[in-house]
Amino acid sequence: MQHIIEMVGVSKIYPGGCVALRDINVKIEKGEFVFLVGPTGAGKSTFLKLLFREELPTRGQIFINGKNITRLKPKEVPYLRRRLGVVFQDFRLLPQKTVYENVAFAMEVIEASPREIRRRVPKVIEMVGLSHKMNSRPHELSGGEQQRAALARALVNNPDVIIADEPTGNLDPDTSWEIMKLLDEINKKGTTLIVATHAKELVDAMKKRVLQLEDGRLVRDEERGVYRCET
Ligand SMILES: Nc1ncnc2c1ncn2[C@@H]1O[C@H](COP(=O)(O)OP(=O)(O)OP(=O)(O)O)[C@@H](O)[C@H]1O
Numbered sequence: 403m404q405h406i407i408e409m410v411g412v413s414k415i416y417p418g419g420c421v422a423l424r425d426i427n428v429k430i431e432k433g434e435f436v437f438l439v440g441p442t443g444a445g446k447s448t449f450l451k452l453l454f455r456e457e458l459p460t461r462g463q464i465f466i467n468g469k470n471i472t473r474l475k476p477k478e479v480p481y482l483r484r485r486l487g488v489v490f491q492d493f494r495l496l497p498q499k500t501v502y503e504n505v506a507f508a509m510e511v512i513e514a515s516p517r518e519i520r521r522r523v524p525k526v527i528e529m530v531g532l533s534h535k536m537n538s539r540p541h542e543l544s545g546g547e548q549q550r551a552a553l554a555r556a557l558v559n560n561p562d563v564i565i566a567d568e569p570t571g572n573l574d575p576d577t578s579w580e581i582m583k584l585l586d587e588i589n590k591k592g593t594t595l596i597v598a599t600h601a602k603e604l605v606d607a608m609k610k611r612v613l614q615l616e617d618g619r620l621v622r623d624e625e626r627g628v629y630r631c632e633t
Contacts, residue, residue: 410464410465413460433593438598449615454482489565490567493572501536509558546580566596569585609626609628
C-alpha cells in the first residue's frame, strides 16, 4: 500500500553541526490526523520543513504520494508545494490584503483562472466560518479569525496534506479549541493533517495518532495517543 508520506532513515544536521533529526522512519496513510509532539528543540519544525522542502535531509529519503521529494528538480518544487497546505503559529497573512485577497493570492500564484478564483475563494472562506470578515484586513481580525483565514489560504488549492506548525500557539484556550475542531472537520473531509503542537489538553482530548520526538529521535508512535511529554 502506498502511503501519502514516508520517511526512510531521515537525519538532518544543520550547518554548524546541530543534529535536529536522527534516523527517522515513519509512514503516514492518506486521511490520517497526526500530532507531532516533543519538548522545545526536539525537531518538530524541522520534521515539517523537510515535508514541504524548506529544508533537505542530510541523509535518508522522503516520499510524498510515492514521489521522492529529496530528488526533485527545482522546477518540480512548486508542484509539490501545490499539493501541501501550510499553516504557522504567526498566521503569516499579507497585511495589506483583505481576507479574500489573501486567499485569492494563493490561487493566483499557481495561475488559476480568475473565474475559478471567484468561484472557489468565497466557498473556502465560508468553510472556515469567516464569510462576514471577507473584506477585513488582518489587523482588523482576532487571532482566531486570522488563523481561520490562514487555514482558508492553506485549503484553497485543495491540498492532499495540511501541515500545521503550532497552529494554536498564539491563541487562547477557547479559540484554540475552535481551530482544532476546524482542523478535525477538514480531516474528516479527507485531507491528511500533520500538526506540531505543545497543546497538551487538545492532544489528550482529540485521541489521534501521536508521534513524539525527543532530541531528534522518534521515541513514540501511538494510535489514539496522548501528549505525555516529559522534558
Ligand atoms: N536553521 C537552523 N540552523 C541551525 N540549527 C537549527 C536551525 N533550525 C533549527 N535548528 C536547531 O535544530 C534543533 C531542532 O529545532 P526545531 O525548530 O526543529 O525544534 P522544535 O521541536 O520545532 O522546537 P520548538 O518546540 O521550540 O518549536 C534545535 O536544536 C534548533 O536549535
